[in-house]
Amino acid sequence: MKNLIILLFLCSCxxxxxxxxxxAPPYQASLVSYQPTSLLENIEQKIKTAFIxxxxxxxxxxxxxxxxxxxxxxxxxxxxxxxYWRAYLHYYQTIYFMENDxxxxxxxxxxxxxxLLENMEEKNSEDYALLAMARGLSIPFKAGIRAPFISGKASxxxxxxxxxxKQNPRAYFVIASNDFYTPEQYGGGKIxxxxxxxxxxxxxxxxxxxxxxxxxxxxxYEMLIKFYIKKERWDDAKxxxxxxxxxxxxxxxxxxxxxxxxxK
Amino acid sequence: xxxxxxxxxxxxxxxGWAQSRFSGQVTDLANxxxxxxxVYFKQHPQQGTTTDLDGHFTLKTPADFQADTxxxxxxxxxxxxxxxxxxQYPTNIQIQLxxxxxxxxxxxxxxxxxxxxxxxxxxxxxxxxxxxxVSNADPLKAITFLAASTNTDESANPNLxxxxxxxxxxVLNGVPVQNPVRNSQINGTxxxxxxNTEVISNIQxxxxxxxxxxxxxxxxxxxxxxxxxxxxxxxxxxxxxxxxGLLTQQKIGNNHFRLYGNYQFSKPFIELNQPNLPDLKKFDxxxxxxxxxxxxxxQLEVHLFSYGIDEAVRAHGHSFGYSDLAxxxxxxxxxxxxxxxxxNNQQWSLRHGSNFSNSQYQFGNLNSNAHRQQWxxxxxxxxxxxxxxxxxxxxxxxxxxxxFQDTIPRYFFAFAENAPTLALDTTIRLHQLEAxxxxxxxxxxxxxxxxxxxxxxxxxxxxxxxxxxxxxxxxLDHQQSFLLGLGQYHNYRRPAFxxxxxxxxxxxxxxxxxxxxxxxxxxxxxxxxxxxxxxQEIERYLQVLESQIMGTEISLQQDIGKYWRAEASxxxxxxxxxxxxxxxxxxxxxxxxxKAALQWNHPRYLSASMVYMTRPGTYFTEVTDAIYQSExxxxxxxxxxxxxxxxxxxxxxxxxxxxxxxxxxxxIKSIIVYASVNNILNQNNQQVRRYNxxxxxxxxxxxQKRTIYFGTVFNW
Numbered sequence: 013m014k015n016l017i018i019l020l021f022l023c024s025c026x027x028x029x030x031x032x033x034x035x036a037p038p039y040q041a042s043l044v045s046y047q048p049t050s051l052l053e054n055i056e057q058k059i060k061t062a063f064i065x066x067x068x069x070x071x072x073x074x075x076x077x078x079x080x081x082x083x084x085x086x087x088x089x090x091x092x093x094x095x096y097w098r099a100y101l102h103y104y105q106t107i108y109f110m111e112n113d114x115x116x117x118x119x120x121x122x123x124x125x126x127x128l129l130e131n132m133e134e135k136n137s138e139d140y141a142l143l144a145m146a147r148g149l150s151i152p153f154k155a156g157i158r159a160p161f162i163s164g165k166a167s168x169x170x171x172x173x174x175x176x177x178k179q180n181p182r183a184y185f186v187i188a189s190n191d192f193y194t195p196e197q198y199g200g201g202k203i204x205x206x207x208x209x210x211x212x213x214x215x216x217x218x219x220x221x222x223x224x225x226x227x228x229x230x231x232x233y234e235m236l237i238k239f240y241i242k243k244e245r246w247d248d249a250k251x252x253x254x255x256x257x258x259x260x261x262x263x264x265x266x267x268x269x270x271x272x273x274x275x276k
Numbered sequence: 277x278x279x280x281x282x283x284x285x286x287x288x289x290x291x292g293w294a295q296s297r298f299s300g301q302v303t304d305l306a307n308x309x310x311x312x313x314x315v316y317f318k319q320h321p322q323q324g325t326t327t328d329l330d331g332h333f334t335l336k337t338p339a340d341f342q343a344d345t346x347x348x349x350x351x352x353x354x355x356x357x358x359x360x361x362x363x364q365y366p367t368n369i370q371i372q373l374x375x376x377x378x379x380x381x382x383x384x385x386x387x388x389x390x391x392x393x394x395x396x397x398x399x400x401x402x403x404x405x406x407x408x409x410v411s412n413a414d415p416l417k418a419i420t421f422l423a424a425s426t427n428t429d430e431s432a433n434p435n436l437x438x439x440x441x442x443x444x445x446x447v448l449n450g451v452p453v454q455n456p457v458r459n460s461q462i463n464g465t466x467x468x469x470x471x472n473t474e475v476i477s478n479i480q481x482x483x484x485x486x487x488x489x490x491x492x493x494x495x496x497x498x499x500x501x502x503x504x505x506x507x508x509x510x511x512x513x514x515x516x517x518x519x520x521g522l523l524t525q526q527k528i529g530n531n532h533f534r535l536y537g538n539y540q541f542s543k544p545f546i547e548l549n550q551p552n553l554p555d556l557k558k559f560d561x562x563x564x565x566x567x568x569x570x571x572x573x574x575q576l577e578v579h580l581f582s583y584g585i586d587e588a589v590r591a592h593g594h595s596f597g598y599s600d601l602a603x604x605x606x607x608x609x610x611x612x613x614x615x616x617x618x619x620n621n622q623q624w625s626l627r628h629g630s631n632f633s634n635s636q637y638q639f640g641n642l643n644s645n646a647h648r649q650q651w652x653x654x655x656x657x658x659x660x661x662x663x664x665x666x667x668x669x670x671x672x673x674x675x676x677x678x679x680f681q682d683t684i685p686r687y688f689f690a691f692a693e694n695a696p697t698l699a700l701d702t703t704i705r706l707h708q709l710e711a712x713x714x715x716x717x718x719x720x721x722x723x724x725x726x727x728x729x730x731x732x733x734x735x736x737x738x739x740x741x742x743x744x745x746x747x748x749x750x751x752l753d754h755q756q757s758f759l760l761g762l763g764q765y766h767n768y769r770r771p772a773f774x775x776x777x778x779x780x781x782x783x784x785x786x787x788x789x790x791x792x793x794x795x796x797x798x799x800x801x802x803x804x805x806x807x808x809x810x811x812q813e814i815e816r817y818l819q820v821l822e823s824q825i826m827g828t829e830i831s832l833q834q835d836i837g838k839y840w841r842a843e844a845s846x847x848x849x850x851x852x853x854x855x856x857x858x859x860x861x862x863x864x865x866x867x868x869x870x871k872a873a874l875q876w877n878h879p880r881y882l883s884a885s886m887v888y889m890t891r892p893g894t895y896f897t898e899v900t901d902a903i904y905q906s907e908x909x910x911x912x913x914x915x916x917x918x919x920x921x922x923x924x925x926x927x928x929x930x931x932x933x934x935x936x937x938x939x940x941x942x943x944i945k946s947i948i949v950y951a952s953v954n955n956i957l958n959q960n961n962q963q964v965r966r967y968n969x970x971x972x973x974x975x976x977x978x979x980q981k982r983t984i985y986f987g988t989v990f991n992w
Contacts, residue, residue, distance in 0.1 A: 052312070087329060089308070089309055089310075089311045089329055089330075089331075090311050090312075090329055093311070093312060123795075127754075130754040131753075131754060133720075133721050134352065134721065136351040136352040137351060137352075138351055154795055154796070154835075157835050157838065157839050157840060157841045157875065157876075157877045158795075158796065158835050158838075159879075160403045160404075160407060164401055164403065164404075176352075177351070195879035195880075196937075196939055196945075196946065197879040197880070197937035197939065197946075198403055198406075198407075198879060199402065199403055199406075202507040202508055203507045206507065218314070218349065219314040219316055219321055219322075219324055219349065220322065220324070221312065221314055221326050222326065223311075223312035223326060224312065224351065244941075
């Protein structure tokens, strides 16, 4: 049952990606040239597909295969981008192993993601945003007394992402996400709303680009609804839910929040 | 004829190609192809393409492209635009992308970070302060737990790496705040700072080699930034054994306000903790602070902070065999206004500070009335030349005036009420005009190098001086880094009851810091050497002309399991001072200063910390004999020739603090309850040797003995 829910969620993510974040048709039509780096084309989608396959089959081989291919990208011109996507893949591998209760392996993957991004030369806004998100995911493994420290580091990375590109919705999402998961006892929960509102109102990408990241917007919607539910701001929750459902009708994670809004 | 037809066909074909497709290559400044860059027409942003691995692109042209512009963009590079009409060879378009320099929006964020941030040894956020085992939520108290803090007087005023507090500088939003502690007139107080953690966004601590973006420090620097935007409106009420307070944070339109006030009273605290506070009789403090922030546009923001305090303390004092009730009273107001303007890659900031205080101190035949004012102005310009270079320059003027209407003992040792006195009415002024330049260069992700110069512009017959520094941080990997700093620094000593003049002090420093971080912990170590010059009047009979300090420090922090943290540090200081009698042992000499803490933090249940600090007693010069002087109506002490040859007993202190945050779902969002026990073992830590009136006998004044404090905070 748990797997089925995850599967539904992931399928919804995929369909939404195709639906929104990769407005491919006009873009593809103009692309009359060649794409020698077919591996990196629509790589975000490929990673999510591999993740779903792994979850459905309870077998990590699809993600492993993709990881191996990404690792083999040795052309210096594409290496940095490949590193980014390797880290993103490690992020999903972490979730896979967390779902399968293999904590040690999950921790190794998130550490690897952080390691790859930390060692990257001349990090850009996207690199910092992903680094912040990876640090946030590492909190459950280190947590406890370390949580404020990791959260502080994630926050610093997220702010750096924002410094480098104030139009990056993923930067706003990770800032909000970090604050959302910081215990209120440690001062968390104060800047969630303003940052998620910014994240959902910015385009996923400046210009459609199949090699670059487009994640963050659906996640921001989902978190904002959860935040309003937590604060018992039912009217706001319903309004954002309606907006999100219209934009991402197939996103299971968003649609399942409907049950929490009935009779409110 | 055939040739003509062929020519027309070729022309038609080439024209047709030119109008249907554009192609070319995108490279960076090093002529390396840029992969995955966006190339599109400005009027048709959704119909673009991306470059391939070799930077090549081919773009189908829309019907109305002639008046359009070709745009090329990629993360980390400046967007390049090319009007179509300027394109000569549509099939061989060469676009070169420049590395992105930080844009206007960037500065809005990064402009708030100091240019020297990477050279700070410690950075503290509010959460670090709240979780700090010794802070009691006070930002400057949090610093005293750092290995580099060498406070031996339990004060919150930063003593860094063996240098006295009046050589270091505390700045708030870029404006100096002198003597940033409460009740600083009487021994054993000055326990808390003037700052409220709730209005602070972060603190950078430079234990040595203070960045020359500021002047007036020849030891270290504590740089405090205020919070600007209010994320959500809130109200906080607090009540403790010795204080009651209110803090409200409100966003009204585009104005962000924080207003707070506290009233500190002594009766319950003293009564509960008797007999462990034998000298403290009464304190009565009121303070109020207001912060207003507004961003008028993406470019222009203004921040005003205004603070006032009225404090009064009565405590038993002892000096040269005389014992009496000492009364201290002080009113103080300081205001800080900063205006920042960003334009492209440049930032201008105008900082203004004003400070006014009146203080009275009465003890025996000493009656001191001091009136101070300070006006500080600075104009700073910062430019983010590119991702690797940032530089800053500026000019500042600091005007200080101190007036003393004092009746002081004619003889430094004769405080009895019937002993002869001297009446002094002194007003002294200082105009300090300085200019500086500071540059930071990041040649690679492993290195950051900075250099700074600061010079005064002498006014009247002032001595001219030049401060300079060089700092380099080298990251060995993402866990380890080294920080080397060296330089020459100047500051003016703040005049006090003893030493009623502005004295120019100088230091030369070199330090090497090492930092290692891993998932569960951190190790920091440092070695440093300093030479401090300038006449420092410690007492009316003692002037330190020069000081040499060498030291080493180490600190270790390790998390154990999910909720435990252990940390410990040690610092060794060897200080030699030169007085009129030659080189002597310095009273800041510390053969060890160990600070250790064990913390248990569980957000849902409890935060608990146990802290232990120990160090050798401070050195002092004994009184070996006394001679009765009829003119002073007192015994005059005869000091031992063995300067700083005696030592107070070793200092040991164990503290416990507990706090719990209870989250609620109603109007009251949370309640915090806290309690602390200081000096649990009720150790008699000698603070000073106190002699009887003919110096034939003595006892000791002690630091705070066991005291209990508790309180609660309600958050709406």
